[in-house]
Amino acid sequence: NAGVTQTPKFRILKIGQSMTLQCTQDMNHNYMYWYRQDPGMGLKLIYYSVGAGITDKGEVPNGYNVSRSTTEDFPLRLELAAPSQTSVYFCASSQAEAFFGQGTRLTVV
Amino acid sequence: AQSVTQLGSHVSVSEGALVLLRCNYSSSVPPYLFWYVQYPNQGLQLLLKYTTGATLVKGINGFEAEFKKSETSFHLTKPSAHMSDAAEYFCAVSLYGGSQGNLIFGKGTKLSVKP
Numbered sequence: 001n002a003g004v005t006q007t008p009k010f011r012i013l014k015i016g017q018s019m020t021l022q023c024t025q026d027m028n029h030n031y032m033y034w035y036r037q038d039p040g041m042g043l044k045l046i047y048y049s050v051g052a053g054i055t056d057k058g059e060v061p062n063g064y065n066v067s068r069s070t071t072e073d074f075p076l077r078l079e080l081a082a083p084s085q086t087s088v089y090f091c092a093s094s095q096a097e098a099f100f101g102q103g104t105r106l107t108v109v
Numbered sequence: 110a111q112s113v114t115q116l117g118s119h120v121s122v123s124e125g126a127l128v129l130l131r132c133n134y135s136s137s138v139p140p141y142l143f144w145y146v147q148y149p150n151q152g153l154q155l156l157l158k159y160t161t162g163a164t165l166v167k168g169i170n171g172f173e174a175e176f177k178k179s180e181t182s183f184h185l186t187k188p189s190a191h192m193s194d195a196a197e198y199f200c201a202v203s204l205y206g207g208s209q210g211n212l213i214f215g216k217g218t219k220l221s222v223k224p
Contacts, residue, residue: 035214042216100153
């Protein structure tokens with residue numbers, strides 16, 4: 001079972017560049033989430049979705065955008081990358097229990 | 110508003126010793142509580158969860174946690190540490206019980222196990 005798949009695993013961006021972090025789940029979960037993890041800070045919720053076509057902001061949404069056109073996919077968009085967005089990003093999906101992807105390690109230089 | 114406090118960013122124990130990782134929470138509604146483990150360069154894996162019912166919750170790998178409402182605590186324990194338990198552990202509370210992925214996380218406790 002694939003579960004939650006994130007791509008890419010690693011990426012280096014220059015300041016001002018844009019990119020999309022991909023997230024796909026094959027468990028037919030309605031709920032999906034994006035978190036960022038910074039050392040010593042735990043995980044912070046960026047955006048979440050309760051179903052296709054519905055998204056909402058989490059705790060730290062500034063600088064990010066999301067869309068949810070299908071149940072399976074929940075991409076996270078960075079439009080103008082900044083050094084403060086250097087982090088590890090985790091996608092998760094849930095029904096009764098949350099399942100996490102392996103993470104995307106992003107460095108903005 | 111919900112929040113989670115994990116006491117101790119680093120805990121070191123000897124192999125075979127008791128593991129105790131502390132978690133206190135605040136919540137304006139009956140909480141749904143979780144412990145996750147993260148191994149290096151990996152995602153998070155659910156260890157155990159408390160939703161309703163029995164306050165002593167058993168999880169995977171010999172871990173358990175007890176929900177104490179009067180102390181607003183959900184400490185994680187394991188009677189005998191193993192080298193393979195070395196990882197980072199996160200306590201979390203759910204904002205909405207029915208959607209258990211919308212989580213508020215503590216800052217994490219890194220567990221080291223000495224031979």
